[in-house]
Amino acid sequence: MAQARDELTVWIGGAAGDGIASAGESFSKACTRAGYHVFAYNSYQSVIRGGHVCMHVRIGRQKVWTHGDTCNYLIALNQDTFKRYAKKVTPGGAVFYNTDKFKASASDVGPDVQLIGLPVMELVGNQLMQNTALMGAFLGAVGLDPTKMRELIQERFTKKGEAVIKANVDAFDKGIDFANTKAKPAGVRIGASDGKPRLLGSGNAIVGFGAVAAGCQFYAAYPMTPASSILHWLAQYGPKAGMLVKQAEDEIAVINMTVGAAHAGVRAMCGTSGGGFALMTEGIGEAGMTETPIVILEAQRGGPSTGLPTKTEQADLFQVLGASQGDFPKIVLAPCTLPECFTLTIRAFNLADRYQCPVIIMSDLYLAERNETLEGLEIRNIPIDRGPLLTQWNGAAYHRYEDTPTGVSPRAIPGTEGAVHVAATDEHDEDGILISDVFSNPPARVKIMSKRMRKIEHALKELPPPQLEGPADAELTLVGWGSTYSVLREAMDALNREGLSVNLLAPRVLAPFQGEAVGKLLAGTKITLAVEANYTGQLARLIRMETGFAIRHHLHKFDGEPFEPRQVIDHARTILKTKPKEPVIVIAVSDEGLPPDFSPIASPALGAETARQH
Amino acid sequence: MAEVKEFAGKIKPDWCPGCGDYGVLNALQRALADLDIAPHNVLVVSGIGCSSNLPGFINAYGFHGLHGRSLPVAAGARLANHGLTVLVTGGDGDGYGIGVGHFVHTCRRNINMTYIVMDNQIYGLTTGQASPTTEKDIRTKSTPEGTIEIPLNPIALALTCGATYVARGFSGENLQLANLLKGAIEHKGFSLVDVFSPCVTYNKHNTYPWFRERVYKLEDERHDPSDFRLAMEKAFEWGARIPIGLFYKVERPTYEDEDPTLRSGIPLVKQPAGRANLAEIMQDFM
Structure with a gap:
């Protein structure tokens, strides 16, 4: 048997309506319950039935930050999926498919990739359960404990009654059986989990x-x-x-x-x-x-x-x-x-x-x-701060928009005795009385505008400060935000394991922008690379606007699919090894459907645009 | 019974002398006083336009929102606190023009609140352009050769969209208007009171005398407001005779009656927040 690894990835593909999302979610949950770390990303199209859907499920013994860029196993629910991805399956892996749907031959897959075709009709007597049977075969072949998956199938069909539950569990078990008796044990296997319950x-x-x-x-x-x-x-x-x-x-x-x-x-x-x-x-x-x-x-x-x-x-x-x-x-x-x-x-x-x-x-x-x-979320002692919210008022004159040192005024809600007022979208004074219809009232306008804007200065002081993650004196700093963080995090860890020195800056507060703190952090960096899933590099522009710091290199992606860790890792490595003198702007594209002559270099327009930034 | 003056606002209305909106404000203050509602339990929501300035002129909580968006603000406020008497005021441009989508769906929803439209068949605050209720062939600043579109029929629209109290008043008939507003506020469900409220500055066609010559009271002709078909028929009566009064009224469960969080009768804002059993809900992630 092959040596157990720290992670494996299975892609489940087919048409919308084939039950891919539910199979993938059940499998993800089963793995989580079994103590593995899971990351599942569903790539789909805006079609209710038909079209193409591919769920990427990556499981690991340690934290997995992204859906990765590897396909160890493919569950192909139709021929379209098979054609798209069969060649991507890595050695030691396997493709699971329904022989009633299409024929496959060894030349369709790479070396050391097993084809495990199930005669679904003969095996379970119902094509609707092909996803369940193929899932069973997959678990059987890679030797994952089927207990949790069986549990999930039961939960999923609870409302449909005993007969449906039994039919699906049977289909699942027949899939396992098939793999155990008709296929070789698969090569890519994952080691035991820590068994810790997570969410x-x-x-x-x-x-x-x-x-x-x-x-x-x-x-x-x-x-x-x-x-x-x-x-x-x-x-x-x-x-x-x-x-x-x-x-x-x-x-x-x-x-x-x-x-x-x-x-x-x-x-x-x-x-x-x-x-x-x-x-x-x-x-x-x-x-x-x-x-x-x-x-x-x-x-x-x-x-x-x-x-x-x-x-x-x-x-x-x-x-x-x-x-x-x-x-x-x-x-x-x-x-x-x-x-x-x-x-x-x-x-x-x-x-x-x-x-x-x-x-x-x-x-x-x-x-x-x-x-x-x-990991479990802290649900005890949730901090709740409703600010200066009033449900009672002391009878003194009430001014809804009272000009206070922080700019924040006590807020009485309708129904509160003695605090009747109007909240207006027209400009107003401290009492909420409109000054918009007044001929001209510069002092009142300046006073109330300054009161509102003052709030943000105070908010700035309590917002969580930005932080560099990873080694403080790294050779390369990756900059990104939102969902891209997880890709950058995986890339940073991988590059540092290679012996390179990379850290990461991902601001969580985008307004009011913590320009001073972000600027200070960036001033201490060596080479910077912004990674953003957009065309124009919006965060990098915001940073430059707010701090005056121009991030040197740029990796953008706007093809609709998320970054793959490999794309960031390869680009960052190249920058670290070649230390380019001029700013480099690269567009990453997922290779699915990529024309063979596509060159992943910046478009002239984008290059010119970014050159103007420097 | 409360005094009408309890509802007098801090600000003197700045409407043009003779504007129909004065009559609507008076009738509304009288209706609230007659119903003996405490001013702090009333929320008046408006949009933008001459008539939408009304919340500033009445002693009650007010929200003077965006052009055309008064109904969803009011709906949100009422769902958050259905202990409040929620009134919505505005004009024909605000409610039947830019905000008509919300009007349609608010009728459908039957949230218990009263919508008072001061319908002057013109855009007043923007100095006299055609509105959704401007009659055909009327010359305005934006239609120098006369309007081409036919006017929208607010009464018929409210009826077809499911409003449960549909009335029309005239600011020149103050007593009837106060009674219609009282009925609307007391009605359990969504009420529309469309009010002919002449614009003395920009609408030289639909004037007080024009209305006085034409309007008649539905109650004087023993109209049966429980008859939907009859209400529809009356809604289309226009020309020499124009009906004012209560067109239609029906009891139907309100949104508040049926929403799972409001069924108990306790307003949302008075229910303890954050009382969720988080540990139980977190099971969903396991």
Whole structure:
């Protein structure tokens, strides 16, 4: 038997509707329960039935940061998947497929790759269970304990009754049997896990859980990929936690309902993607002007416009930073990991209440929809700070927008006796009385504007400071944000294991930008490489704008698929070894469907653009 | 019964002398006083426009929001605290133009709140452009050769979208208007009170005398407001005779009655927040 490794990756591919997501999720959960670390990424298209879907599930004995770039095993539910990926399967691996669907021969795969074809109809008598039977064969061949997977199959079909459960468990067991009797043991095997119980969640579900933990009582949304799954999760769990979940007619209604609910005194949140956020824009300014605390999740997808609905990108940074006309306090947070999806969501609510302003959490498809193992979350002693919120008033004259040293004014909610006032989107004075219709009132305008803007200076002092991760005096500093963090983290670890010296900077706070602290960190670096899933390098531009520091080299990706660790590792290694004198700008592209003559060098336009930056 | 003056706001209205909106404000203050509602338990939400300035002129909590977005703000506030009396005020441009999508869906939702539209058939605050209720062939600043589009019918629209209390008032008939508003506030569900509120500056066509010659009261003709088909028929009556009064009223469970978090009757804002059993929910991730 082959030597056990620290990790293995299986790709499960087929058409939408083949049950790939459910099989992949059950397998991910089974592995998590068995004590392995899991990272699952589903690459799919905007088609309900048919089309192509491929779920990448990587399991490890230690933390796995990404879905990786290796395919040890392929479960091909149709010929399309087989044709696309069979050659990618690494030596010692295997391809599992249904011989009723297509024929395969040894020349279709690389050396030392086993073809394990199951006659599904003959074996289980129902083509609908091919995913379950093939999954069984996979577990059998790689020698993974099937107990947890069996448990998951039972849980998944509980509502469908005993007969369905039994049929599926039988199909699964027959798959295992088939592998044990008809196939050779597979070569790529994973060693024993530590057996420690952990959690498995998606970025969206963990943000939703964070909102529940923060005592959020109102969530509104309009369906939009990749933010919809937070609506689904909260629709299921929210009401159990006293949260009212409302699907509205459009994102304009969504943001305005959220503002209304927050104005009435409950913690309120909404979620969307870039297109929906564009519609919400005016409402963000409404929250800023009326000083209403709200939290908005912006899960980015490929743009512009309708763009790539089911693909990932990080190109909405400037849209979010610039959302709504005028200057007003706004806080933008970008969690990098699943645990941060939890802690920063809770923090977002506290910041919103403390500074009475909109707080935006930026995520993207790769963070929102990945399923990843995480250590237990701290759910005791959740810090809740509602800021100066009043439900009673002492009878003195009440000024809603009182000019205080911090700029934050005590906020009475409707229903409070003695504190009647109007919250207005027109410019107003400390009492909330409109000054917009006055002929001209420069002093009042300057006073109230300064009061609002002052809040952000105070917020800056309490926001978590940016940090360099990895060796302080590294030769190369990787810079990125959001979901790209996990790729950079894996790349940094791999490069440092090679004996190179790399560290990482990923700001979690994007507004108000901690320019002084970020600038100081960057001033101490040697070579810098920004890695971003967008065309123009939006974070690098923001950093230059806020700190004057121009990041030297750039790696961009805007093909819809997330970065693969190899792409970052190879590029970073090249930079470290060749120490290029001129700035290097490279576009990474996933090799799926790549034209053979594609040259992964910067486009002339991008080169010219970035050259102007230096 | 409370005094009308309890609802007098800190600010004197700055509407044009003779504006129909004065009559609406008076009728609303009278209705609230008659219903003996404490000012601090009232939230008046508005959008943008002359009539949307009303929250500043009444003693009650107010939210003066964005153009056309008053209904979703009000819905959010009411769902967060259904102990409040929630009123929404605005004009025809705000509610039937830029905000008409929200109007359609708010009718459908039947959240218990009252929407008062001061319908002057013109854009006033932006100095006289055609509005969604401007009649055909009317010359305005934006339609110098006359409007080409036919006007929207707010009463018929509200009826088809499921509003459960649909009325029309005239600011020149203050007593009837106060009664219609009282009925709307007391009604359990979403109420629309569309009010002819003449713009004396920019609408030289639909003037007080124009309305006085034409309006008649539905109650005077023993209209049965429980009859949907009849209400629809009356909604399309326009020309020599124009009906004002209560077109339609029906009891239907409100959104608050059916939402799982509000069924208990306790307003969300009064329910303890963060009482979730996190350990139990976390099982979902295991």
